[in-house]
Amino acid sequence: MSIVRISWLGVLATLLAAAGQASGQDFNERYAAWQGRAMAPPMPAASTLPPEVGGTAEGVPAPGPAGSRRILGEVYTAPLHTPNYNQPWTNSPCATCSHNPGFVPASDPLGTCQFGGGGPGLGNGLDFCGSCGPGGCGAGGCGPGGCGACGGKGGGCDWGDLCANPIVWAKFDVLLWWRQGRDLPPLVTTDPTTESSTTAGILPDAQILFGGGRVGTNMQAGGRADIGFFTDPRQLVGFGDRIFGLGKDASNFNVTSNNVPVLAIPFFDRATDANNALLVAYPGLRTGSINVSGTSSILGNDVYARFLLCRDCIHRVDFITGWNYTRVADEVAIRSRSTLTAASGNLPIGTVFNTFDQFTAHNSFNGGILGLQWQRNCGCWSTRLLTRVSLGNMHETVSANGDSRVNGTAITTPTSGGVFTRPSNIGSTSRDEFTAISELGFNLGYRFSPCTQLTVGYTLIYWNDIVQAGGAIDPFIGTANGTTRPALAFRHSDFWVQGLNLGLTREF
Numbered sequence: 001m002s003i004v005r006i007s008w009l010g011v012l013a014t015l016l017a018a019a020g021q022a023s024g025q026d027f028n029e030r031y032a033a034w035q036g037r038a039m040a041p042p043m044p045a046a047s048t049l050p051p052e053v054g055g056t057a058e059g060v061p062a063p064g065p066a067g068s069r070r071i072l073g074e075v076y077t078a079p080l081h082t083p084n085y086n087q088p089w090t091n092s093p094c095a096t097c098s099h100n101p102g103f104v105p106a107s108d109p110l111g112t113c114q115f116g117g118g119g120p121g122l123g124n125g126l127d128f129c130g131s132c133g134p135g136g137c138g139a140g141g142c143g144p145g146g147c148g149a150c151g152g153k154g155g156g157c158d159w160g161d162l163c164a165n166p167i168v169w170a171k172f173d174v175l176l177w178w179r180q181g182r183d184l185p186p187l188v189t190t191d192p193t194t195e196s197s198t199t200a201g202i203l204p205d206a207q208i209l210f211g212g213g214r215v216g217t218n219m220q221a222g223g224r225a226d227i228g229f230f231t232d233p234r235q236l237v238g239f240g241d242r243i244f245g246l247g248k249d250a251s252n253f254n255v256t257s258n259n260v261p262v263l264a265i266p267f268f269d270r271a272t273d274a275n276n277a278l279l280v281a282y283p284g285l286r287t288g289s290i291n292v293s294g295t296s297s298i299l300g301n302d303v304y305a306r307f308l309l310c311r312d313c314i315h316r317v318d319f320i321t322g323w324n325y326t327r328v329a330d331e332v333a334i335r336s337r338s339t340l341t342a343a344s345g346n347l348p349i350g351t352v353f354n355t356f357d358q359f360t361a362h363n364s365f366n367g368g369i370l371g372l373q374w375q376r377n378c379g380c381w382s383t384r385l386l387t388r389v390s391l392g393n394m395h396e397t398v399s400a401n402g403d404s405r406v407n408g409t410a411i412t413t414p415t416s417g418g419v420f421t422r423p424s425n426i427g428s429t430s431r432d433e434f435t436a437i438s439e440l441g442f443n444l445g446y447r448f449s450p451c452t453q454l455t456v457g458y459t460l461i462y463w464n465d466i467v468q469a470g471g472a473i474d475p476f477i478g479t480a481n482g483t484t485r486p487a488l489a490f491r492h493s494d495f496w497v498q499g500l501n502l503g504l505t506r507e508f
Contacts, residue, residue: 165233166451166507169240175222177246177459177499179296180214182470187211187334188255188290190262193283201264201277209260210253216294219499222246228306235308238318242302246497251294257281263290265336265355265419270478270485278355278419280338288338294469298497300326304369314378320371324390326437328363328495332469334419357402357418359469365435367392382453386441394435396467399428400488420473425488438462445505453505460498468493 189206191199200206228240257263257280264277281288304322311317334357340349371388402421404411417426443457471493474486 165235166230167233168229168508169227169505170508171224171226171455171503171505173224173226173244173455173457173501173503175224175244175246175459175499175501176219177222177497178219179216179246179249179298180494180496181217182251182294182296182330182332182468183214183493184211184292184294184332184470185473185475186266187292187473188253189264189266189277190260191264193261195262197279197282197285200262200282201266201279203266203275203277206264206266206277209255210292216249216251216296218249218251220247220249222298224501224503228304235316237308238306240302240304240306242300242304244300246298248295248297251292253292254289255291256289257287263288265290265334266475267419268476270476270480273480276477278336280336285342285344286338286340288336291335292332294330294332296328296330296468298326298328300324302369306373309372315374315376318373318375320369320373320386320388322369324365324367324369324392324437326363326365326390326463328463328466330361330469331359332473333358336419352407354405354408355402355418356404357420357473358400359420359472360399361467361469361472362395362397363463363466364395365390365392365437365463366395367435367437371439380447382443382445382447384441384443384445384457386439386443388439390437390439392435394433394463394465395430396433396490397428397430398467398469398472398488398490400425400472402426420475420477420486422477422484422486424484425474425486427488429488429490431490433465435463435465437464441501443501443503451507455501455503455505457501457503458498459501461496463495466493466495467491468495 186203186208188208188210189201189203190209191201191206222245224242224244226240226242228238230236230238255263261281261283263281264279266275266277268274269276279286280290302322302324304320306318306320309317309319334355336353336355338353340347340351340353343349344351367390369388369390371386373387374385376383400421402418403416404418410416417423439459439461441457441459443455445453445455447453467490471491472488474489476485478485
């Protein structure tokens with residue numbers, strides 16, 4: 001509204017007030033309601049009120065509430081009132097179900113319990129689960145003991161010192177999570193030095209040093225931040241943004257012939273239809289080393305909204321929905337180096353062979369969130385349970401690259417590549433899959449100051465369909481029956497992460 005219109009309305013209000021006090025008062029009430037606020041009815045003199053209702057023993061008026069109080073427009077048509085900023089939304093209002101005489105008119109039949117945790121409804125179609133009437137919060141209703149150990153100071157906290165109707169939340173967690181890991185075929189084998197060089201390292205008789213199972217399951221640290229706000233002090237609707245990341249795991253295996261004299265990389269030779277191996281090190285023939293490294297990273301970002309479904313004195317349940325983006329990246333690299341210690345054909349002593357294979361997998365998810373969050377506040381303690389599922393598209397990409405070098409010069413032949421890479425699988429391919437990501441979380445919090453909590457919790461996130469780099473390694477090499485391997489193919493895999501969360505929550 002412009003200043004001119006306000007001025008004219010002010011003049012009009014003055015004229016009406018001169019015409020009659022009753023009509024002027026009615027105009028002011030309607031004008032205030034039209035602006036989205038209501039005028040509190042006049043209070044009796046503080047000297048006539050008992051101390052517990054706003055006066056003082058000496059008859060001196062008690063100071064009113066600090067600052068202005070925003071009152072919603074619905075109060076003109078429904079007996080609602082502003083939330084009590086001097087009390088938390090959890091239990092204190094429910095502990096007595098009485099009015100705040102300096103803030104809420106005594107004629108309001110709902111009292112501050114309307115916003116403090118229950119009540120017949122908000123007048124806008126939203127009903128709470130509980131009621132602040134008899135039995136609403138417990139056997140004793142909202143009177144003394146009505147909320148059990150969580151009412152008043154029964155939980156060990158002074159409710160007057162707790163945060164009152166916070167609008168903004170900020171949560172920060174340190175993540176100590178474990179990954180499912182990755183499954184790899186046998187990649188490094190060995191045999192006793194008494195084994196013939198023609199059969200050394202060939203499965204199934206050889207000993208597997210690395211691969212042939214799951215690796216990369218060690219705990220990794222990460223971080224998570226969740227920041228959001230409610231649209232009004234009643235905390236009916238809120239919006240937030242949550243981002244988390246988990247550090248790269250470091251699955252690294254390195255072995256040299258100084259420690260293990262016989263080293264080989266096994267594969268299946270389709271031309272001979274039998275197991276075979278690339279001999280990297282063998283006493284009297286060659287020395288060498290093999291290195292296998294694997295890394296993976298996880299990053300997620302959620303933009304979400306939370307809608308209050310129901311609430312009583314100490315509990316609330318919210319419906320969660322929004323948009324979820326998650327990225328899971330995985331890589332496996334295999335390197336070998338072999339130096340001849342004896343002449344082999346036309347290759348002199350000292351000739352160096354290097355092989356390199358690299359496989360990467362990227363999974364990018366975009367989808368909608370459906371979930372529920374249950375929260376309980378009891379004294380200084382709070383508990384929270386989150387369960388949700390995200391449904392959407394997972395864009396999966398797998399790529400392979402590799403080469404072989406002699407004395408630093410790349411081998412460029414029709415069969416160039418590493419051990420598990422050939423022209424038949426070098427490159428990349430992508431696909432899109434409908435995927436579900438499920439999440440379960442539990443947090444326990446302790447409020448050590450009015451608006452600050454320390455939290456500890458557990459989180460489990462499960463992907464039902466992703467691709468991993470280990471699944472892209474094809475151990476079958478060669479041509480048979482008109483087909484050439486290795487092939488770059490998608491292999492379905494599920495994936496999960498789980499672990500502990502240590503955090504700090506701040507409310508404003």
